Amino acid sequence: MFTTIRVTVGRVVLVAGILILMFIPYLLWGTGLITARNQSVLTQQFREDQQKSHSHPATTIPAPPHDNATATPLVAPTMANPPVGTAVGTIEIPKINLSMTVVEGTADAQLAQGPGHYPTTPLPGENGNAAIAGHRTTYLHPFYSLDALTSGDMIYITTLQGTFLYSVFKSQVVSPTDVAVVAPTTGPQLTLTTCNPRYSASQRLVVTAKLVASDLAHPTSNPASTVKHHHAAPSTATTAGAGKDWLPAILWGVLVAVLATAVWVMGMRTRRGRRALTVVVGTVVWLFVVFFFFQAVTPLLPSSY
Numbered sequence: 655m656f657t658t659i660r661v662t663v664g665r666v667v668l669v670a671g672i673l674i675l676m677f678i679p680y681l682l683w684g685t686g687l688i689t690a691r692n693q694s695v696l697t698q699q700f701r702e703d704q705q706k707s708h709s710h711p712a713t714t715i716p717a718p719p720h721d722n723a724t725a726t727p728l729v730a731p732t733m734a735n736p737p738v739g740t741a742v743g744t745i746e747i748p749k750i751n752l753s754m755t756v757v758e759g760t761a762d763a764q765l766a767q768g769p770g771h772y773p774t775t776p777l778p779g780e781n782g783n784a785a786i787a788g789h790r791t792t793y794l795h796p797f798y799s800l801d802a803l804t805s806g807d808m809i810y811i812t813t814l815q816g817t818f819l820y821s822v823f824k825s826q827v828v829s830p831t832d833v834a835v836v837a838p839t840t841g842p843q844l845t846l847t848t849c850n851p852r853y854s855a856s857q858r859l860v861v862t863a864k865l866v867a868s869d870l871a872h873p874t875s876n877p878a879s880t881v882k883h884h885h886a887a888p889s890t891a892t893t894a895g896a897g898k899d900w901l902p903a904i905l906w907g908v909l910v911a912v913l914a915t916a917v918w919v920m921g922m923r924t925r926r927g928r929r930a931l932t933v934v935v936g937t938v939v940w941l942f943v944v945f946f947f948f949q950a951v952t953p954l955l956p957s958s959y
Contacts, residue, residue, distance in 0.1 A: 743813035
């Protein structure tokens with residue numbers, strides 16, 4: 655009896671250790687599969703939205719201004735933000751080879767889709783401080799190399815209102831609770847936030863850029879300096895995940911345990927000639943279930959970028 659209990663406990667500990675070891679590569683690379691799929695859906699949605707909203711040819715890419723340029727770029731008029739979880743537009747940062755579709759929202763579910771726009775800030779291209787958050791080490795790590803951006807680096811953002819060119823002018827590290835970096839501004843500005851250092855959420859890396867050129871889909875005569883919008887600064891709840899739902903993780907966890915037991919029992923009872931095949935097939939099915947188990951567990955962890 656004691657031997658049976660000891661063996662059972664040993665196997666449970668072994669499986670648990672294997673799951674912990676597997677969870678690390680899942681976070682670093684497996685989550686990328688989820689984001690890649692979500693990005694495909696968001697990109698297709700944004701293209702369809704562009705076709706519906708634009709009655710003229712696609713906008714051109716605005717050129718960087720000359721050193722002596724003094725013209726104030728036009729800003730887009732204020733419009734309602736898209737529903738949370740839907741596409742806002744695209745972001746391209748040539749220096750760090752980033753090209754992704756931005757989703758509305760910064761909760762865990764949205765950041766698993768790609769860079770997320772803070773819902774309480776203006777949309778990119780509008781007047782004010784448009785803010786975007788992104789993961790740095792998981793979910794395709796869109797902002798992995800955000801620390802490489804320096805003054806003068808260009809950021810291109812395309813929304814349904816046009817294409818907008820921002821120039822980086824500041825990079826700083828702040829506390830995760832410092833919401834001042836996404837507070838309203840009187841001019842058109844873009845703020846990108848992510849975790850710092852990599853593999854930790856103890857700080858926030860914040861890159862700030864100003865609007866230097868634009869190509870509006872529906873041109874207006876309002877220069878940036880004359881248009882002022884007022885948006886409430888986001889609270890710390892903006893970046894916090896929604897209420898934790900433990901049930902899916904528990905159910906998938908039970909299924910993982912049941913399958914692990916079933917594979918072991920079948921392997922022991924199957925004839926030697928077919929045992930290897932049984933174990934291989936069972937293990938493949940088990941790994942498939944483990945992937946969904948990890949997917950249910952990840953939202954239960956402390957929120958981070």
